[in-house]
Amino acid sequence: MIRLFVTTSLLALAAPAFADTITGQARVDTVTIYPGLATVTRLVTLDLPAGQHDIIIPDLPLGLSADGLRIAAPAQVRLGAVNLAFDRLPVTPDQSSPAILAARAEVDRLEEVLRESDTAIAAIRLRAQAAEDQIAFLQSLGQASAGESLTTGDDPQLDIDRAVVISQATGQDWLDVQLVLSTARPGDQIAPGGAWAELRHIISEDALAGETTGMADAPMPLQRNSAVMAAPMMDTAPITAQADFSGVAVTYVYLNRIDIRNGVEDLRLPLDQLSFDTDVWAEATPMTDANAYRMAEFTNTTDEILLPGRAMLHADGTMIGFSHLPLLAAGADLDIGFGPLDGLRLTRMTPDRSTGDRGVFSSSNQLVERTVLTVENLTGQDWDVLLRDAVPYSEQDDLQVSLTAVPEPTRRDRDGARGIVEWDLSVPAGAEQEVVMETTLRWPSGYVLR
Known part of the structure; x- marks a missing residue:
């Protein structure tokens, strides 16, 4: 008995051709799924x-x-040329015996009986699933109404239940196949990108003055005032799973063989459950929002990359919404928003604004703006609040911007974001915190602020 293993990337297969002609059926045996593509072994x-x-x-x-x-193929079999035929097959005489023909007819009959049985079973499963979904929905309503109080506990945890949803439209049913999931990304870029130097040049002051004089009459040729370089285009390309960390990527091998029919099923399989220690706080931006939002940060303490995907978020047993989580390397941090905190109310007011000449000699102009930020805690629990706002900034020496605030900002220009100011506040239940900012812009006479 000879066994041939036909493996194709991107769901691609082929048909061999040789001298004493024998026809063999290829059965899907193993499917390995990567982000964006798969290999199928028949x-x-x-x-x-x-x-x-x-x-x-x-x-x-x-x-x-x-x-x-x-x-x-096994070691004792030597493979020759392989031909992939896209249309008609070679005409060969049917050398099957009457017994084989009768057996084939019986197989066809039994397969038809099996298809009819599968259809009936699927209908029963759909009715049962509909009933289960209705019960789950009613239970979730009761759970949501009982979970409106916001409690995070002293040691908050982030639990991630990971699953994979698989559908396939390869033209064939996958029946009784072994499923393998891999964190490898063969469809991504596989080598670093290039670097391109900027071409700079100098021009005499006389020539520059001449170009400036004629600028209103004729457009300046592109090559005379700029360097344009084209970068080369680059192609970038309870069922349980057992994790394997031995290779360059993590693979998950499902111990149970599965069925996925062509074009008609979305199969959801559990992957694993992860739990992380989490920092939880409220984040407030009165410039754009009327209430604060609950945020959570965790570190990927596993030994693997967490692949990107759609996530359903719950907090304190209540469904919050949906998000799309990015790829997260081992050891990396991630912030996730867990919905609004309606009891943390925000206001931003500008009670004082004045412009005009200041000083004995009226030698400079200025604009002064006073802003009051307020966080009111009506949630019934204490909250650590990250309050964020923005002030103007300048890249000109003649335009000076100064800020005084009570209390003083905890951070300014975080991660290089010019003009962003932040405060770390503790707002007890039932209390209110206020931040007063005064921003002053000064510029010389004869200039206009834009």
Whole structure:
């Protein structure tokens, strides 16, 4: 008995062709799923006598490519040329015995019976699932109404239940296959990008004056005042799973074999459950929002990359909403928003604003703006609040910007964000915190503030 393993990348397969012609059916055996693509391994089992043979594998999906094709066979079998036929197969006489023909007919009959049974079973499962979904929905309503009080506890935890949803439209049903998930990203860029130097040049002051004089009459040629370089384009390309950390990527091998029918199913499989120590705080931006938002930060303390994907968020047993989590490397931090805190109310007022000449000699102009930020805590619990606002900034020496605030800002220009100021506040339940800012802009006479 000979077993051929036909593995294709990007869901691509092929059909071999050789001399004593034998037809073999390829059964999907293993599917390895990566972000954005997959490889499918099909198993062909044949009883071959010694000698040279042509093997035809029909009924493979359309639109295949031979680029990612790999064929493996036992050590005692030597493989020759492989031909991928996209249309008609070679005409060969049917050398099947009457017994084989009768067996095939019986297989066809039983397969039809099985398809009818699958349809009936699927209908029953759909009715059962609908009932379960209705019960779950009613339970969630009761849970949400009972979980409106915002409690985070002394040691907040972030629990992540990871799952994968798989659908396939390869043209074939995947029946009784082994599923492997991998964190490798073969579809991404595989080498670093390039660097391109900026071409600079100098021009005489006389020539520059001449160009300036004629600028109103004719457009300046592009090559005379700028360097344009084109960067080269680059192509970038309870079921349980057992994690394997032995290679360059983490793989998850599902111990149970699964079925995914072509084009009609979305199969959701659990992956694992992760738990992280978490910092929880409220973040407030009165410039844009009327209330604060609950934020949580955690560090990926696992030994693997957490792949990106859509997430359903819950806080204190209540569904908050949906988000899309980015790829997170091992050891990296991530901030996640967990919805508004309606009991943390924000206001931003500008009671005083004056402009005009100041000083004995009226030698400079200035604009003074007084802003009051308020955080009112009506949640029934104490909150650490990160309060954020913005003030103007200047890149001209003649335009000076100064800020005085009570209390003093905790941070300014965080992560290089010019003009952003932040305060770390503790706002007890039932209390109110106020920040008063005074921003002054000064510039010489004869100039206009824009």
